[in-house]
Amino acid sequence: MGLFDGLLGNNTKTDTANVTRELQSILISNETVDLAFTLIRDLVVFTNKRLIIVDKQGVTGKKSQYHSIPYRSISHFSIETSGHFDLDAELDIWISSAVEPTITLPFRKDDSILAIQQALATAVLH
Template identity: 55%
Template sequence: MGILDGLMGNASEADLNAVAKDLELIITDEERVEKAFKIIRDLIVFTDKRLILIDKQGVTGKKVEYHSIPYRSVTHYSVETAGTFDMDAELKIYISGHSQPLSKQFRKDKSIYDVQRSLAKYVNQ
């Protein structure tokens, strides 16, 4: 991923070995990282058991929030594409028991479809 892509909010596939190493305290011994996308400093990680949304916070990014979502808890998801004058696309993930969806912003590019395709694969297993 180029630095310019990251600053623009474009998602790109992350190195699975590096992500697995970074998450060794979060994932279980029986769990496997299968797909990961990086959006600026944040990550969307698909394991064989759950979806993990990683939100790096603060100036240094040392404060990190991990959202762990079992696939069975995803009730539905939506993709809102960018329009002519609207530069942002948005992925919304609705979780059972929550009234508001988790939302991730993407720039006007095709990467939102890669993330949505992965979500469709894992949620519909």
């Protein structure tokens, strides 16, 4: 079911040690990976300093775009938990004073979205 969920656009939690190794050339000193999620080949990474979205491109996925968002740039965010018939949860993030969400990420379970809400609240509200 995990692969099927990934093909449907749902994120799944990923081992932070593997993500840290993969992003070692991107992370700055004293930056640690707190949470990470995969979306087929792409990554959504929450560090202690920023949000990193890795968009792996092309057929082989060797080309990657790294989108980095410092937590201080996030003006607000919202989560939508799953329901009885709608099994997906969703995270919307607004950057600076944007009217529409800059980033919308789908998640498979409420437990992931609730953990992300806590991590974002901790990072943004400090």
